Amino acid sequence: MFLTLGGLRYVASNGEPGELEKAKQALRNAGIGYLLTALAPVLVDILRQIVGA
Template sequence: MHTTVSLITDILAAAPPPEPPAAPASLAQVIENIKGWVMGLLAAIATLFLVVGGLRYIAAGGDPAQVEQAKGNFKSACFGYGLAVLSPLILKALQSIVGTGL
């Protein structure tokens, strides 16, 4: 009769070995992946600021301090969307400075 430990050991022994993670094709592919992540992250954060600003503006009830905070959130959202749009150009400039030749 198998105990639980020996049963687990038998299952692990029969399992195929894990495959190593796939290596990136090239440095250009790594930079493209990073660019996609950066653009998505910036757009998500900007959307969060836009939503928070909208909620603050709705909940302000005429309070000038709350309205100013909401406007600040809208400005931050616009800045974030601008960075997300310009991130390919920023990365291209960094590539030319670093000299990766991509």
């Protein structure tokens, strides 16, 4: 959803620098969210090994 909203914001910015930067930040944040979601199982396994559970 956030990736789509960032893309729509990018298209609707009409080249305005402030709006373009907001759109790019929204797309970056969506990418970071997807990355964290993909890495969550790996991070949980690492934490389990550290804690010993």
